[in-house]
Amino acid sequence: MKHPLPALAAAVCCLATALPAAAQFQKPEDAIKYRHSAMTLQAAHFGRVAAMASGRAPYDAQAAAENASIARTMSTIAFAGFAPGSEKGAPTRAKPDIWTDTAEFKKYADQLQTAMAKLEEVARAGGGADALKGPVGDVGKLCKGCHDDFRNEKLSN
Numbered sequence: 001m002k003h004p005l006p007a008l009a010a011a012v013c014c015l016a017t018a019l020p021a022a023a024q025f026q027k028p029e030d031a032i033k034y035r036h037s038a039m040t041l042q043a044a045h046f047g048r049v050a051a052m053a054s055g056r057a058p059y060d061a062q063a064a065a066e067n068a069s070i071a072r073t074m075s076t077i078a079f080a081g082f083a084p085g086s087e088k089g090a091p092t093r094a095k096p097d098i099w100t101d102t103a104e105f106k107k108y109a110d111q112l113q114t115a116m117a118k119l120e121e122v123a124r125a126g127g128g129a130d131a132l133k134g135p136v137g138d139v140g141k142l143c144k145g146c147h148d149d150f151r152n153e154k155l156s157n
């Protein structure tokens with residue numbers, strides 16, 4: 001595939017058909033942009049659900065379900081951006097351990113996807129802000145755990 005589409009547009013266009021593992025990058029820089037984009041969107045949409053869970057935003061069942069669904073999708077594609085060879089090539093906070101301790105990194109990614117699926121299920125059930133608290137907390141712990149272990153404080157360059 002040699003389409004000159006920006007990575008994010010490519011990701012959005014092909015969500016329905018392409019498996020995350022099929023994401024291909026011409027340059028390490030493209031993979032880095034892709035994961036930054038997916039992580040940013042994941043954070044934005046998860047953040048909206050988390051704000052309802054904590055009472056910082058009013059509860060809205062439909063918005064909770066929609067945002068949880070987008071966050072879940074982003075959690076499934078974000079990790080395709082940690083492609084082999086993309087340890088450097090653009091400023092990144094990814095630790096090199098991601099490519100050496102891949103099993104541990106993948107464990108966090110898998111657990112996140114399970115926790116996101118649970119959050120979406122609960123959000124779709126529409127049980128109110130309190131019902132979101134547990135699943136939001138579980139997701140948040142995994143974001144933090146992986147960032148503590150696999151993300152540097154500072155950009156590489």
Ligand code: HEC
Pocket residue numbers: 032035036037039040042043046091092093094095105106108109112139140142143144146147150151
């Ligand atoms: C399996 C590990 C892992 C999990 C789980 C994870 N992240 Fe990340 N995240 C990373 C790494 C590594 C980076 C740094 C990527 C880089 O700079 O190339 C990152 C970067 C980010 C960024 C910064 C993006 C940018 O443009 O620099 C945000 C925001 C973010 N993550 C949000 C989240 C949120 C929210 C969650 C949970 C819903 C989450 N992450 C879960 C590993 C993870």
